[in-house]
Amino acid sequence: MVYERPQSYYDSMDLDPEQVLLYLSMRKRNPQNEDEERLLKQIREIESKGRSVEIPFNGL
Numbered sequence: 001m002v003y004e005r006p007q008s009y010y011d012s013m014d015l016d017p018e019q020v021l022l023y024l025s026m027r028k029r030n031p032q033n034e035d036e037e038r039l040l041k042q043i044r045e046i047e048s049k050g051r052s053v054e055i056p057f058n059g060l
Contacts, residue, residue, distance in 0.1 A: 006028075007028075010028045011029055013032065018055060018056055018057075020039075021039065024036060024043060025043050025053050025055065
């Protein structure tokens, strides 16, 4: 699939869950639903405590 702009790729619903988590944590993806809103909130809470989010590697 060809995306017209990078943000279209980051916000795509065709991404693997690991990619969604990665792009949310990098602030490249805009949350697409309530689940992603909750994930982003959790990511921000973890980072506010000076910790980092570990993302499972599945060939990214």
